[in-house]
Amino acid sequence: MLEKALEGSGGSAASTAYTEAFRLITRIAIGDKSFVVRIAGARCLKVFASIGGPCLGVGEIENSASYCVKALEDPVLLVRDAFSEALGSLLALGMNPEAQVQPRGKGPFPPAKKLEGGLQRHLALPFTKVSGTRLKDVRIGITLSWVYFLQAIRLKYLHPDSELQQYALQVMEMLRPDTSVDAHALAFGFVIVGFWLAFFTSLEWAVTDQMTEPTQRGFLVFLGKQLESSDVTPSMKIAALRTLSYTLKTLGEVPLEFKELFDSTIVAAEHPLVLSSCQSDGKVPT
Structure with missing residues (x-):
């Protein structure tokens, strides 16, 4: 009542x-x-x-x-x-x-x-x-x-939907481990990373589905730059990659302004795997 x-x-x-x-x-x-x-x-x-x-x-x-x-x-x-x-x-x-x-x-x-x-x-x-x-x-x-x-x-x-990038950055910072406080929780490794992934994934629709197309393009560049950062953690990378995947699916294309970052971050991340495979069997993997 x-x-x-x-x-x-x-x-x-x-x-x-x-x-x-x-x-x-x-x-x-x-x-x-x-x-x-x-x-x-x-x-x-x-x-x-x-x-x-x-x-x-x-x-x-x-x-x-x-x-x-x-x-x-x-x-x-x-x-x-x-x-x-x-x-x-x-x-x-x-x-x-x-x-x-x-x-x-x-x-x-x-x-x-x-x-x-x-x-x-x-x-x-x-x-x-x-x-x-x-x-x-x-x-x-x-x-x-x-x-x-x-x-x-x-x-x-x-x-404005452009402000959502600022909040996404705050969320990414929350995924940075604080070993001085959360050491016990971090000992669970994949369990905690999996939860962080679920945390950011649950925000994807709230962030990207409210963005106009120009803002989504800028958001892709923003996430790519996060991956290039020298202090990005594995859990932050997982969150950024999942959100990149969702944003690309929503947008329906890889924008030209994102292509260079795409090559230097996501594609480059596969190079160690390629080298390892070539050394093991002498063949270049597809």
């Missing part, structure tokens, strides 16, 4: 109503023993973001995002999924202060501010620093939050 009431208000109700609703959600609902109530709390947070976050300043958005990250350790899948969506929506709102609704009532109210560093604090750091039995659950939850965030900034807040 609260979710529907918030949605129906459209951000135009009295400020006291939103303040009380937010208090109810954060102090009672999201920590309730019943998973149904926790899901309802997450959905209400998402609605708060969708109607412009009336009465939510930077501090409230920050705290709500922290609640959502913590909730990604919940043992119930439906709860984690609900908070993943809420987290992505809240971060998108925080980065678009012009979309934040000023509440009705006695003022003046402080001007809306942009949530600085929110992606780093609530997506990048939790992904790289998480450990323990819920490691996989938290990373999958953050993966979904990225997707919801990208959807919101492109479809709701109408950011």
Whole structure:
């Protein structure tokens, strides 16, 4: 009922109503023993973001995002999924202060501010620093939050599709191993690389399917340059190659501006294999 009431208000109700609703959600609902109530709390947070976050300043958005990250350790899948969506929506709102609704009532109210560093604090750091039995659950939850965030900034807040390259670079940086913190997890090798691959692959449709053709061409060049980087890690290469494959399939051709990078990165990567095969049997493989 609260979710529907918030949605129906459209951000135009009295400020006291939103303040009380937010208090109810954060102090009672999201920590309730019943998973149904926790899901309802997450959905209400998402609605708060969708109607412009009336009465939510930077501090409230920050705290709500922290609640959502913590909730990604919940043992119930439906709860984690609900908070993943809420987290992505809240971060998108925080980065678009012009979309934040000023509440009705006695003022003046402080001007809306942009949530600085929110992606780093609530997506990048939790992904790289998480450990323990819920490691996989938290990373999958953050993966979904990225997707919801990208959807919101492109479809709701109408950011240009060219900005998605910047976010793709942040995702790539998350795939860089931090051996000082995640050494135990990295010991699983292919398991972790496989998860990172699934992480970036799940973003492919959110990134490339929202791009115009010129931006997709530029995105191919961007990914190719990532492969040329001297400090690129194997997991980053896997993610970049899979996304290259998907983008090429979506575009339907290899653009001329990408051909030189294609030859110097992907084709060149096969040279050690070619040499090894030639040395072993004296024949050039097809």
